[in-house]
Amino acid sequence: MRSFMTFHLYFNFHMLVYCIPLATVALSLSSKTDKLALLALQEKLTNGAPDSLPSWNESLHFCEWEGVTCGRRHMRVSVLHLENQTFGGTLGPSVGNLTFLRILQLKNVNLYGKIPSQIGRLKRLQVLNLNDNNFHGEIPMELTNCTAIKVIFLSSNQLSGRIPTWFDSMMQLTQLNLGANNLVGTIPSSLGNVSSLQNLSLAQNHLKGSIPYSLGMLSGLKLLILGSNNLSGEIPHSLYNLSNIQVFDLGSNKLFGSLPKNLNVVFPNLIAFLVGYNQKISGTFPSSLSNLTELQMLDISYNAFFGLIPLTLGQLNKLEWFNIGGNNFGIGGAHDLDFFSSLTNCTQLSMIYIFNNSFSGVLPNLIGNFSTHLRLLNMENNKIYGVIPERIGQLIGLTDLEIRNNFLEGIIPDSIGKLKNIVSLGFADNKFSGNIPIVIGNLTMLSELDLSRNKLEGSIPISIRNCTQLQKLSLSSNKLSGYIPNQTFGYLDGLIYLYLYNNSLTGPIPSEFGNLKHLSQLYLSLNKLSGEIPNDLASCIALTQLGLGGNFFHGTIPSFLGSSLRSLEILDLSRNNFSSTIPYELENLTYLHKLDLSFNNLYGEVPIEGVFSNVSAISLARNKNLCGGIPQLKLPTCxxxxxxxxxxxxxxxxxxxxxxxxxxxxxxxxxxxxxxxMRKPKMLLSSPSLQNGSLRVTYGDLHDATNGFSSSNLVGTGSSGSVYKGHLLHFDRVIAIKVLNLETHGAAKSFMAECKALGKMKHRNLVKIITCCSSADYKGEDFKAIVFEFMSNGSLENLLHNSEDESKNLSLNFTQRVDIALDVANALDYLHHNVEQVVVHCDVKPSNVLLDDTLVAHLGDFGIAKLIHGAMENSSKAQVNSSAIKGTIGYVPPEYGAGGQVSPHGDIYSYGILLLEMLTAKRPTDSMFYDNLNLHKFCKMKIPEEILKIVDSSLLMPFSEDQKFVVKNNIKECLVMFAKIGIACSEEFPTQRMIIKDVIMKLLEIKQKLTC
CATH class of the missing domain: 1.20.5 (Single alpha-helices involved in coiled-coils or other helix-helix interfaces)
Structure with a gap:
């Protein structure tokens, strides 16, 4: 017996000793399986791109790789979480080898292809999140093997097929989101058997049929989101048994029926109730909604509701979104809008939609008591009368105000100028009279202004030029008179739609219309305009519709309408005094489908190609001396x-x-x-001003303007010369005179380059050159200078790095820096895309960004700029070798140092460094950057987690330590976005850099977030 026990102990001891290394070996093998699976995944996810997932390499244990989390016990991968990246690959089958995976979250990483069936091998999987990708194909049936799964998020992909019926086998499933795909068929009734479901979203698909009655059995359901499909039939009464519902969204379908009168009892926890855009849900306003004190969103728009709105809505103190538009509310009485008084108690309201109803009555003065959070107020298409209350100016948070198509009258109050955040202002189709208020110019965020079809009179205010964000301006069908003001529309270079037709405007078309490079539709018809069509309009290459009919224009129809404006679709020159032949260039307009040249004095042969081959597309009536053309015109033979x-x-x-x-x-x-x-050789006249200018100056003029180039007038000095502030006689603006140091190598060439570069360019974000002077001084020495508009706030360099002049030591806040970044981006966009020859600045840096008195940024110093197309056409050395480019250390792109070709990509690199310098207030040549560390890499390492540690401390100055959470919650995201733009622009390889138009869009997105 003793020997048996001894043997037993001996056996167990040796087994224990030998089992330890065996377990270790087994664990090692399992870990290796996970590592190999991850590496195979990396290859598929990134399409083999070497720079993607850089941490996934041998220098780190795979459990430390980005997005990878391992369990402590087995050191096996339990979580794979990657999001908001641009991998652009596929999800490989090796994912099925990560058998310990509990969470698989690959959200917004630009994956395509099918969801692999091997995902069914992940028996421990609890969370599957593949939202915001480009997966296609059907949802794989192998998911049924994932019996532990609780969360399935597959929204915002391109999945097709029907919703599977087998989800009822997943008895632990709590969240199912299949929204925003291409799913078809009906909603399977078997979903009603998934008793554990809490959230169900099938929105934005192509589902049809009725909503299954069985969904009313999901007693634990909190979110039911079925909006934006083609569902039809009556809303099942069973759904009103879901007493835990917080979000109820059946909007944008074809449902009908009525709502229960006791909604507060049926859905006591309701946060969002969205049944809009169904057309056929009817009844009076459900007054029981007033008792739902947690309600934040209410949308019953575009249905068949009618009657008055109850006066008890003030109890909804958490209400943010109120949309009752597109119904039959109101009875046409004076008290229709009495419910506004109750809405003033809803202190969180941000959006009010009451459009397309039958509301009557006057706008109450208490409208000014609406929530300061109110961003959108839409009351268009009703029967509201009276005047706009002066107190509307108190709604300082408004970004959209729409009151089109009512019976409002009187003047537009000056208090409208207090709405500094307004983006869209729609006052069309009313009876407003008086002048357009000058305070419109205060609305610098304005993108759309529509005052058409009123009784406004007087001239177009010059102040409108301050609305530099305008994309659509409509002042048509009023009683406006006078000239279209000069030096106004040239500032609105973002305009896409301009409607001034049906007024009494006089004078010529301003030449500055040529600055409107993005203009798509221009209508000046039915006015009293005169003169010839200016050649400057040839620069408006984006024009698709041009209406000049019913004016007093004369002269020839310019050929550039056919040779330059190649996108024209509609051209109306009728009822004018044009006297010329029809230019044959109009035949070349591929997209032109409507041409009206009637009621003029045209003569000669009518072309037969292009639009002229379609008799229904052209109108030539009352031009007595035309001949030829296609037979259907029945004109005499030439x-x-x-x-x-x-x-x-x-x-x-x-x-x-x-x-x-x-x-x-x-x-x-x-x-x-x-x-x-007859003149003395030493007293040479200065060179004439630029071609488009009229000012000519001599050395003596500039000598007097600067008090003999006094040091008291010296603004700054650099290697290329000195800049002086001055006042010219008979010139009302302060000027800046850049006197070139002609002893510097290449100074004369730099002078010619800058004059040539700036001479033909006009843009609000470029330093405006007034004239150039090439002369001799009083000693007979050569003298060269460039005269600019003076910028009162100096350079961005001084503002970022503490100007010596403390009176100008401004501290730029983040919003101002974003605006400056936008200004410089717009300047580069113009240089790279909107001039005849692509201009590469070659020296974008803070000292070359100058700020006027309103902190609008102007890019200057074009001394080493390159006109790329010109070089290519005129020289065999068309590559414009960058070895000749000096630039500035820290801002010069790496490819220039390697002898690479000068290109707009180089400016983008410099611009990216400028953004990072604006963010951190650190120069790229700061002593902290040495060895392999530079400003780009420094910022890239610190975002997003440590963004607040690297930003310029003055950006956080308004916030105390107790308020730092405000920064973290409200602008941290914007700071990170700004940093990412700078990093994306300053990538090492040119083709990887962000394009300037995307930069502008991202900066506008940041600006929008900051104003919300």
Whole structure:
């Protein structure tokens, strides 16, 4: 017996000794399986891109790789969580080898392909989140093997097929989100058997049929989201048994029926009630909603509700969204809007929609007591009358105010100018009178302004030029008069739609309309405008519709309408005094489908190609001397004799004109020769101003303007020269004079480059050059200077890094920095895309960004700029080798140092460094950057978690330590977005850098978030 026990102990001891290394080996093998699975996943997820998931390498244990979490006991992968990246690959089958995986979250990482069936091998899987990708195909049936699964999120993909009936086998499933896909068929009634379900979202698919009655059996359901499908039939009464419901969304379907009168009893925990856009849900306003004190969102729009709104809504003190538009509310009485008084108690309201109803009565003055959180107020298409209350100016949070198509009258109150955050203002189709208030110019965030179809009079206010974000401006069908103001629309270079038709405007079309590079529709018809169509309009290459009919324009129809405006679809030049032939270039307009040249004095042969081949697309009536064209026009045949006579007549006229011009030129040249021979050689005239300017200055003028180039007028100095502040006689603006240091190598070339670069460019975010002066000083030495508009707030460099002049030591807040970044981005967009020759600045940095008195940024110093297309056309050395580019250390892109070609990508790199410098207030040459660390890598390492540690401390100055959570919760996201733009722009390889138009969109998104 003793020997048996001894043997037993001996056996157990040795087994214990030998089992330890065996277990270790087994664990090692299992870990290796996970590692190999991850590496295989990486290859598929990233399409083999070497820079993606850089931490997934041999230098780290795989449990420390980005997005990977391992269990402590087995060191097996339990969580794979990656989101908001741009992998662009697929989810490989090796995911099925991560058998200890509990959470698989690959959200918004740009994956495509099918969801692999191997996912069914993950028996421990509890959470599957593949939202916001591009997966297609059907939902794999193998998911039924994942018996422990609790959460399935597959929304915002391209999944197709029907909703599987087998979800009822997943007895632990609590959340199912299949929204925003391409799913078809009906909602399976078997979903009613998944008793554990708490959240169900099938919105934004192509589902049809009725809502299954069985869904009313899901007693634990809190979220039911079935909106934006094609569901039909009556809302099942069983759904009103779901007493735990918090979000009830059946909107944008084809449902009908009525709502229960005791909604507060049926859904006591309701937060959001959304049944809008069903067309057929009817009845009076459910007054029991007033007792739902947790309600935040109410949308019953576009249905068949009617009657008055109860006066008890003030109890909804958490209500944020109130949408009752598109019904038949109101009885046309004076008390229809009495419920507004109760809404003033809803202190969280941010959106009020009452549009498309039958509300009457006057706008009460208490409208000014609405929540300061109110961002949108839409009352259009009702029967509201009276005047706009002065107190509307108290709604300082408004971004959208729409009161179109009512019976409002009187003047537009000046208090409207207090709505500094307004983006869209719609006052069309009312009876407003008086002038357009000058305070409109205070609304600098305005994107859309519609005052059309009123009785407004007077002139267009010049102050509107301050609304530099405008994209749509409609002042049509009023009684406006006077000239279209000069130096106004040139500032609105973002305009896409401009409607000024049906007024009494006079004078010519301002040449500055040529600055409107994004203009798509321009209608000036039915006014009293005169003159010729300016050649500047040839720059509006985005124009699709041009309406100039019913005016007093004369002269020829310019050929650039066909040669430059190649996107034109509609062209109306009717009822004017044009007297010329029809330019054959109009035949080239591929998209032109409506052309009206009627009621003019046109003559000669009508073209037959393009739009002229379709008789229903053109109108040529009341032009007596036209001939030819397609037979359907029934015009007389063109006479060869008359054609020859016409040509001979033109030839004679040309000979006479050329003779006269030749005589004048000879006389002028003789005068110049005599004049210069008689002058002293040292007292040379300065060169003329730019082609588009009229100001000419001499050395003496600039000497007097700067008090003899006094040091008291010195603004700054640099390697290329000195800048002085001055006042020219008979010139009302302060000027800045850049006097070039001609001893510097290449200074003369720099002078010519800058004059050439800026001479033909006009943009609100470029430093405006007034003139150039190439002359001799009082000692007979060469003198070269460039005269600019003076920028009162100096350079961005001084503001970021503490100007020596403390009176100008402003502290830029984050919003101001975003605005400056936008200004510089718009300038680069113009240089790279909207001028005849692509201009590469080559020296984008804070000292070359100048700020005017309103802190609008202007990009300057084009001394080393390159006109790329010009170089390519005129030289065999078209590559514009960057070895000649000096630039500034820290801002020069890496490819220039390696002899790479100058390109807009280089400016983007410099701009990215500028953004990071604006964010951190650290120069790229700061002493902290050495060895392999630079500003780009420093910021990339610190975001997003440590963003508040690296930003310029002055950005956080308004916040005390107790308020830091405000920063963290409200602007941290925007700071991270700003940093990411700078990082994306300053990537090492040019093709990886962000394009400037995407930069602008992202910055506008940040600006919108900051104003919300």
């Amino acid at each position: 006479s060869k004799v008359s054609t020859k006579k016409h040509k001979r007549s033109l030839k004679k006229k040309l000979i006479i004109i050329i003779s006269v011009i030749g005589g004048v030129l000879i006389s002028f040249i003789a005068f110049l020769i005599v004049y210069f021979l």
